Amino acid sequence: MRNRVFLLDITRCIGCRSCELACKSEYHLAEGQSFRRVYELEWLTPEGLVVLYLSLACNHCEHPECFRVCPHRTYRKRRDGVVIHEAGRCDGCGRCVQACPYKAPQFDQERGKVDKCHFCYARLDAGLLPVCVEACPTGALNLREGEENLADTVDKIPGLPDPILTGPSLRFRLSGRLKHLLNRPNILGSFL
Amino acid sequence: MSGRISRRTFLKGAAVLAATSGVSWSATKAYRWLSPAEAAPLAREEKVVRTVCSPNCWQTCNHLVTVREGKVVKIAPAPMPDPEYNRICLRGLTHIQRLYHPDRLKYPMRRIGERGEGKWERISWDEALDFIAGKFKELRDKYGPQAIAVVHQSGNYGLLNGGYGGAYRFAGVLESVLASGSVDQAVSIGFSSALGTGIFDAYCNECADWVNARTIILWGSACAESQINEWHFIWEAVEKGAHLVVIDPIYTTTAQKAHTWVNLRPGTDIAFALGMLHVIITRGLVDKEFTLNKTCAPFLVREDNRLFLRQGEKPLVWDTRSGRAVPYDTPDIVPALEGQFEVNGVKCTTAFSRLKTVVQDYNPAKVAEITGVSPEVVVKVATLLATNRPGGIKFGFGADRYHHADLLGQAMITLLGLTGNIGKSGNILGMFFAGFDPMVYNVNWLLPRGTSPKMLPLIQLQDTVIRQNPYPIKAFYITCSNLLVQTSDRNRWLREVWPKLELVVAVDQFFNNTLNYADIILPAAHYYETEEIVLSGDVPYVLYRQKVIEPLWEARPDWEIYRGIASRLGLGQYFGSIEEECAKWLDMPLMRQQGIDYQRLKKEQAIRFLPKPYIPWQDGKFKTPTGRLEFYLEKKVPQGEELPVFKWPLEAGPDSPQAAKYPLILITRHEKFRVHSQYENQPWLREINPEPFVDLNPQEARKRGIGDGDLVEVFNDRGHVTLRCRYNEAIPPGVAHIQQGWWFYRDGHHQELTHARYKENTLNYSFFDVRVEVKKV
Numbered sequence: 025m026r027n028r029v030f031l032l033d034i035t036r037c038i039g040c041r042s043c044e045l046a047c048k049s050e051y052h053l054a055e056g057q058s059f060r061r062v063y064e065l066e067w068l069t070p071e072g073l074v075v076l077y078l079s080l081a082c083n084h085c086e087h088p089e090c091f092r093v094c095p096h097r098t099y100r101k102r103r104d105g106v107v108i109h110e111a112g113r114c115d116g117c118g119r120c121v122q123a124c125p126y127k128a129p130q131f132d133q134e135r136g137k138v139d140k141c142h143f144c145y146a147r148l149d150a151g152l153l154p155v156c157v158e159a160c161p162t163g164a165l166n167l168r169e170g171e172e173n174l175a176d177t178v179d180k181i182p183g184l185p186d187p188i189l190t191g192p193s194l195r196f197r198l199s200g201r202l203k204h205l206l207n208r209p210n211i212l213g214s215f216l
Numbered sequence: 217m218s219g220r221i222s223r224r225t226f227l228k229g230a231a232v233l234a235a236t237s238g239v240s241w242s243a244t245k246a247y248r249w250l251s252p253a254e255a256a257p258l259a260r261e262e263k264v265v266r267t268v269c270s271p272n273c274w275q276t277c278n279h280l281v282t283v284r285e286g287k288v289v290k291i292a293p294a295p296m297p298d299p300e301y302n303r304i305c306l307r308g309l310t311h312i313q314r315l316y317h318p319d320r321l322k323y324p325m326r327r328i329g330e331r332g333e334g335k336w337e338r339i340s341w342d343e344a345l346d347f348i349a350g351k352f353k354e355l356r357d358k359y360g361p362q363a364i365a366v367v368h369q370s371g372n373y374g375l376l377n378g379g380y381g382g383a384y385r386f387a388g389v390l391e392s393v394l395a396s397g398s399v400d401q402a403v404s405i406g407f408s409s410a411l412g413t414g415i416f417d418a419y420c421n422e423c424a425d426w427v428n429a430r431t432i433i434l435w436g437s438a439c440a441e442s443q444i445n446e447w448h449f450i451w452e453a454v455e456k457g458a459h460l461v462v463i464d465p466i467y468t469t470t471a472q473k474a475h476t477w478v479n480l481r482p483g484t485d486i487a488f489a490l491g492m493l494h495v496i497i498t499r500g501l502v503d504k505e506f507t508l509n510k511t512c513a514p515f516l517v518r519e520d521n522r523l524f525l526r527q528g529e530k531p532l533v534w535d536t537r538s539g540r541a542v543p544y545d546t547p548d549i550v551p552a553l554e555g556q557f558e559v560n561g562v563k564c565t566t567a568f569s570r571l572k573t574v575v576q577d578y579n580p581a582k583v584a585e586i587t588g589v590s591p592e593v594v595v596k597v598a599t600l601l602a603t604n605r606p607g608g609i610k611f612g613f614g615a616d617r618y619h620h621a622d623l624l625g626q627a628m629i630t631l632l633g634l635t636g637n638i639g640k641s642g643n644i645l646g647m648f649f650a651g652f653d654p655m656v657y658n659v660n661w662l663l664p665r666g667t668s669p670k671m672l673p674l675i676q677l678q679d680t681v682i683r684q685n686p687y688p689i690k691a692f693y694i695t696c697s698n699l700l701v702q703t704s705d706r707n708r709w710l711r712e713v714w715p716k717l718e719l720v721v722a723v724d725q726f727f728n729n730t731l732n733y734a735d736i737i738l739p740a741a742h743y744y745e746t747e748e749i750v751l752s753g754d755v756p757y758v759l760y761r762q763k764v765i766e767p768l769w770e771a772r773p774d775w776e777i778y779r780g781i782a783s784r785l786g787l788g789q790y791f792g793s794i795e796e797e798c799a800k801w802l803d804m805p806l807m808r809q810q811g812i813d814y815q816r817l818k819k820e821q822a823i824r825f826l827p828k829p830y831i832p833w834q835d836g837k838f839k840t841p842t843g844r845l846e847f848y849l850e851k852k853v854p855q856g857e858e859l860p861v862f863k864w865p866l867e868a869g870p871d872s873p874q875a876a877k878y879p880l881i882l883i884t885r886h887e888k889f890r891v892h893s894q895y896e897n898q899p900w901l902r903e904i905n906p907e908p909f910v911d912l913n914p915q916e917a918r919k920r921g922i923g924d925g926d927l928v929e930v931f932n933d934r935g936h937v938t939l940r941c942r943y944n945e946a947i948p949p950g951v952a953h954i955q956q957g958w959w960f961y962r963d964g965h966h967q968e969l970t971h972a973r974y975k976e977n978t979l980n981y982s983f984f985d986v987r988v989e990v991k992k993v
Contacts, residue, residue, distance in 0.1 A: 038469050042305050049290070162447055
């Protein structure tokens with residue numbers, strides 16, 4: 025199995041939301057649906073206002089909660105780790121929406137079904153990058169494949185669920201002032 | 217017709233267009249309006265077309281557009297000859313919605329109610345063009361050709377269909393007034409004067425070279441939002457160790473990324489710049505070699521008239537070897553940088569000494585008092601620019617929106633000159649803009665023999681129409697411009713200018729807040745629906761826009777509309793075929809030398825025309841008469857502005873008579889969700905930016921009893937706007953902020969609050985030099 029993760033360089037990200045729009049544009053998503061979302065988190069510190077942009081999608085977890093709770097076996101996990109939602113079996117019960125700690129599956133009012141990020145797997149299979157990564161104008165959003173590349177990254181950001189729960193394919197790179205600030209526990213509270 | 221869109225309606229409209237798809241995983245979404253593009257091409261009719269997106273972020277991104285069964289289904293960044301220029305942004309990614317938007321103008325229409333009432337009837341193109349040409353003829357016969365004003369702004373950088381190409385030709389052929397410009401030009405007027413170039417010439421190192429900078433000052437530039445695709449160059453420099461300074465009163469995304477954020481008071485930028493000059497001069501941080509040999513610093517300035525002391529045309533310098541004044545370019549001399557001299561009874565000082573005198577009062581403590589920034593920051597930024605080289609200053613147009621912004625431009629170029637930050641890899645000179653440089657901007661094509669528009673700075677258009685002087689303007693032809701949203705003093709337009717106009721023609725894609733007030737509206741083709749050359753913005757390429765799809769409904773490219781009107785007036789010969797005109801445009805020496813013609817361009821689509829890397833001024837020879845960097849501007853002696861001096865702006869300063877009544881300065885800046893007023897109604901963008909807000913620091917809001925989300929009125933003597941207030945810690949106290957470019961508000965408009973007062977030598981809109989008050993409604 026290939027170990028493929030989204031790597032977000034938080035210091036590089038400018039919160040422009042091109043990743044989010046690329047996904048919406050690629051899949052012609054309906055109102056309110058965004059398989060990738062950019063969270064804009066701000067907090068006041070004694071040193072002033074701090075703003076952080078977090079671009080999050082489905083993390084294609086090692087132990088996906090969506091997969092575990094779905095009563096209709098709507099979810100499957102490919103050998104390369106990509107978690108796919110087969111909308112045909114979905115009856116919109118919404119258990120996965122409740123269960124996912126990252127709020128990745130989203131309920132589509134119009135169809136009465138759930139949908140989520142598929143890691144652009146058809147593109148991956150064709151040797152292309154996911155559209156969100158391709159559109160990123162700053163190089164903040166990347167793919168990493170293979171353990172050895174992850175030494176300079178972290179898997180935890182305050183406010184995100186503990187990665188030990190589901191094993192998300194998501195890493196972060198941090199530097200400078202943000203690295204220092206995000207070392208403080210619980211600084212962001214829970215934002216998801 | 218209402219300008220508000222309902223996303224629900226949009227989706228329903230979209231469903232009508234649904235293409236069926238029975239293929240693989242996309243099948244789940246086939247009920248929607250179009251199925252997604254597949255990674256692998258399908259058996260169905262599908263093509264990928266390379267084209268250019270060209271609004272006024274001037275990033276001119278090249279797109280690869282997938283067309284399936286005649287419909288655009290996918291947009292992706294296109295590979296550029298140099299991959300660092302591969303680019304796209306959130307706005308460009310919404311073109312599918314823009315093309316197929318249900319509110320898109322579909323047919324020519326004629327007003328049947330009152331102006332602004334929103335009652336229209338559909339007419340045919342022939343009726344529309346006959347009517348316009350007939351009226352134009354009538355006005356021309358009665359009042360002369362200048363009864364018509366072609367009004368354009370920056371909505372499109374296309375050669376034939378954009379504001380900076382075809383519109384010139386059209387106005388020239390009609391001999392009408394051509395009202396344009398007046399935006400983004402004050403800082404660059406001051407800046408480029410010293411270089412001897414035009415204001416939008418290619419005087420800066422190309423963006424790809426910025427990665428070599430060690431000190432980057434972003435001055436009034438929200439680059440990370442407004443020019444998203446320039447950001448990665450800056451950030452790459454930072455990752456290599458460069459120090460990033462952002463000068464901006466607002467804590468923008470860009471400022472958040474800075475090592476040093478200079479949060480000065482709005483409108484005090486010049487004082488900060490003078491403080492930097494003070495530090496550089498008094499602490500001996502001047503690059504003497506560059507300053508003496510490449511700038512006008514040693515030129516002798518007469519004390520009687522403050523002009524250069526000359527022999528013939530040549531300014532003189534004081535040669536310390538021979539102890540006399542000699543022409544500046546005399547070989548084997550050692551000119552004095554400073555000092556007072558007497559030459560044939562005329563007292564003189566060097567330009568550098570005069571500069572020293574001008575800045576002597578602006579010590580860091582005094583600058584701190586004016587700007588509200590600590591003295592240490594002044595010293596730090598100045599020292600960085602002078603010692604942590606190569607460095608540069610990139611200006612955005614935030615600091616350009618004040619009355620005396622040209623003086624800031626003068627100060628910036630003086631700073632770069634004195635620190636020797638010119639002509640080397642890693643230098644940033646203001647902004648990189650390639651498309652308007654005379655080497656690639658073919659004026660002979662714009663205005664062929666026998667054609668001559670009467671150029672009128674846009675900011676003077678109101679006065680001109682009201683006074684009917686110097687031109688008896690009775691008709692507007694507005695293209696590539698949302699005039700009433702993107703220029704100031706909206707009430708004056710509608711109350712005093714509009715009643716004098718017998719005809720207002722507006723060409724656009726949507727019912728924005730200008731079209732409401734037109735008499736005839738014409739549906740313009742979208743970027744993807746035309747073929748032409750595109751003037752490059754901040755990329756070093758000649759660009760070709762391929763037509764992706766035929767214009768939808770009855771939309772037409774501007775060029776065809778010009779031809780339709782002109783031919784009815786017997787002037788159609790000036791509007792040739794796309795092929796002919798683009799070929800003629802490329803007939804420039806630089807293109808011929810490099811073998812770039814239209815056939816080759818059509819094939820390659822993006823061809824580099826500048827050397828790689830492009831670093832101007834490496835030889836230290838400038839385009840001024842002396843070849844030196846002339847930061848001392850003789851032409852501004854009458855105003856006492858030959859050197860940068862600090863002056864408070866019109867309204868934004870504390871000395872303004874308005875200050876007591878209107879304590880807040882209104883800043884209307886660019887954010888990432890739009891390019892000026894374009895993309896305002898794109899549903900995907902509105903989802904993440906649903907409605908206009910006035911951003912206030914919570915401290916200011918609470919003082920007025922305003923809660924977060926309360927409906928408020930922002931007002932001054934000129935007008936008002938009603939919208940919700942948003943608490944925003946990024947906005948300093950004393951400032952009210954509204955994103956520029958919103959078309960509609962609950963009531964009023966932010967452009968009612970702005971004024972059209974200008975400085976004679978810049979003729980620039982001072983959009984931020986505005987005071988307002990806010991109250992709860």
